[in-house]
Amino acid sequence: MCTLLRRPGRLARLAKSPSGVPSAVEELLRSDVHRPLDPRPASGHHALSAGLARMQLQVMVRQLAERVPTLRPAGKPLHTDRGATRRLTSLPVTFHALRRTG
DSSP: OHHHHTSTTHHHHHHHOGGGHHHHHHHHHHHTOSSOOOOSOOOHHHHHHHHHHHHHHHHHHHHHHHHOTTOEEOSOOEEEEETTEEEEEEOOEEOOOOOOOO
């Protein structure tokens, strides 16, 4: 989400063209990987969990783009680093509510 919000207008563009969500998700995954990608083909449990994670991320990005395309950062994100893991602890955002019609 942090990476997506760093690019103003990206959610609004994805709301207008949802077919771009899968490639946007792949771009997000590549840009936020803190280690080199493993060139070997995935197999077993990793392949299932990686595919599921991609699908979940695509649904999340598509829903955010459709529901809150005006989402913007409202401050600096905070992270906690613990060895091999990095955890987002705060992500302040702002948005303009959209009027529902009908």
